[in-house]
Amino acid sequence: MTITARPPAPRTTPRRRRVIRFTPRDIAVIGLLLGIPVVLDVALIWGPTLASVALSFTSWNGVTDIKPVGLDNYHNIVSNYPPFWPAVRHNLVWLLFLGVVATPLGLFFAVLLDKQIRFSRFYQTAIYLPVVLSLAVIGFIAQLLYSRDYGAVNAALGRTDNPIDWIGDPSINLWSVLVLVGWRHVGYVMLLYLAGLKAVDPSLKEAAAIDGANEAQTFFRVVFPALRPVNILILVITVIEALRAFDVVYAINRGRNGLELLSVLITDNIVGEASRIGFGSAIAVILLLISLIFIVTYLLQVFREDRA
Amino acid sequence: MITPDHPTRRTILRGAGLGAAAFAVPALSAALAGCDKPDEGGSGGSGGGTVTFGSNYSDEVPKKAIAEVLAKSGQDVKINTVDHNTFQENITRYLQATPDDVFTWFAGYRMQFFAAQGFATDISDVWTEIGADFSDAMKAASTGEDGKQYFVPFYYYPWAVFYRKSVFESKGYQIPKTWDEYKALAAKMKADGLTPIALGNKDGWPAMGTFDYINMRLNGYDFHVSLMAGKESWEDPKVKQVFSLWQEILPYCQSGANGRTWQEAAQSLVAKQTGMYVLGMFVGQQFPASDAADLDYFPFPQIAEEHGQDSVEAPIDGFMVSAKAKNVDGAKKLVKYLASPEAQNLYAKGDPNNVATNKRADTSGYSALQKKAAELVGSAKHISQFLDRDTRPDFASTVMIPSLQSFLNNPKDVDGLVKQIEGQKKTIFTS
Known part of the structure; x- marks a missing residue:
């Protein structure tokens, strides 16, 4: 589309004339408003992503020359890097736990609080509180609770002679951490659902009641489907939280010894003194691919429903 | 989004x-x-x-x-x-x-x-x-x-074996010079109701000191240097021997080491729950001023006679x-x-x-x-200089820390462990 100072030709319809009438200033404004996000998007998201993909086929310590190594990094990750498979497993367990336990629990609390029970403000605050705690505080709390020799949990259980090693035992420490993570996630989910529930038109519930639906039926057949936008949002948040999980395990024991996660392995290899940048990038690409599986599935779903 | x-x-x-x-x-x-x-x-x-x-x-x-x-x-x-x-x-x-x-x-x-x-x-x-x-x-x-x-x-x-003088005096313990004496002392402590050796490896590096010392006492300083430089195979029987000697004292160490910080382990020494602690001199930071004079140490015991106690780990x-x-x-x-x-x-x-x-x-x-x-x-x-200072940083942090932690979790599978270390070492040292 071009801008023109010529008087409109008689043939043109008024509608088209309106389209043509972009002043240079309009173009500049549009260009600026679209251009800045595009530049930022390319510079901050696509640029680094593509750079990571490119680096994943190289060996680089951040100092000497970049050396292409083909698929070696990927080969080494799957066959010669013991923490990798546990990390994948832990990420998936994390996702399952959040999706199957923590998120439904958040919904449950939201439904209870929505019933205007007594002290609901207090419960709301108490459940939401962990969300605002910083990761450093969570790590500190974990230490206080779970420490084998001085922790509160063992003291409460009376296990002082043969204490349970909540954080040090790699067969149980993931679950100890997931309890903390769930504690945080439940509050987050609850708040979102609470907002969603407040937005559900009460007349829907009344109509269902008049039709003779009991409470469970009303919830599952009427209210829950009406929450669809919130459900999608929460599904997305749950997946993102599970795949980007990092802070809590890093604060607890730097994500080692049973708490390996893909994000931690990336950090260990790239950010630390180790500087195995090519190798770390390859793990990052693998995590990207896993994320893509969820995102593509989700987008396909959304498009299909929009079309229907 | x-x-x-x-x-x-x-x-x-x-x-x-x-x-x-x-x-x-x-x-x-x-x-x-x-x-x-x-x-x-x-x-x-x-x-x-x-x-x-x-x-x-x-x-x-x-x-x-x-x-x-x-x-x-x-x-x-x-x-x-x-x-x-x-x-x-x-x-x-x-x-x-x-x-x-x-x-x-x-x-x-x-x-x-x-x-x-x-x-x-x-x-x-x-x-x-x-x-x-x-x-x-x-x-x-x-x-x-x-x-x-x-x-x-x-x-x-320097790194050494730290202990409280008052504990050794009251129980009549002697400073062990050799590995056998060290083990005998640990057994005696255990019988006396003490946990003989404090160990906290949550951060991943403290256990490296024990590995280094057993290795240098058994195989000598030169082997330590060339092992750290990636010139020796980790599947060498000499390395396996280090781990099997370590196994001998593990029953005397605090269990659950991977969940305990070095500071917590040091506190157990302060509280006289544990008898000995292999750590650097900074362990003194954990001692209250009133107890500082009670802290003492002896060099890590001799294992092979030809190497005696001739090496000191002193970053x-x-x-x-x-x-x-x-x-x-x-x-x-x-x-x-x-x-x-x-x-x-x-x-x-x-x-x-x-x-x-x-x-x-x-x-x-x-x-x-x-x-x-x-x-x-x-x-x-x-x-x-200590394991993580004597070798490549990427090897120390991404291979040795997880490996030593998994050894403490599962001390039995030495063959599998050294095979994994060697495999990763090869890729890192050739990159």
């Missing part, structure tokens, strides 16, 4: 952000604080002008001690303090960007690695002046792969001059001052958990523990 490349972008930004934040903020605060330096313009002549000093002495005690030392340097020094771990993790980016003229670093392989990358200024000329004050072992630890000196040693802290901290230093003359003058007995005496007073490296440093003000440490290291034939 979904960002498909979340982890990637996050990681890169974090790296950049950490680096920027870690170095920008302290630099700024130091710049502000630098206005009121008392010795401004006091130096003059060659080597005058401001010298910037990148410091990882972030804990309270060392931070204060080094500030006092630098204040008496007669030069205008701007200190940029960065959290110890952050400094270490960002060292590559730091040295590539705008490093300070002088920066704190570690001796041995860790120093050689960066010197070989061209990040350090050759200070052999400083060494011609200060060389006489240092032992040969100190000089070797300061020398790069090309035979030039890049490092000035400041202090060291050396010191200083390097960066290749990008703006004030090279001033920087050299400063490191020369830091190598002097005066500077080191001053520091040892402020931070008594270390020992000065200079032979002429005044030891009269030392605590009994410091005196003993100086003797131990002075009489040692070999000084090792």
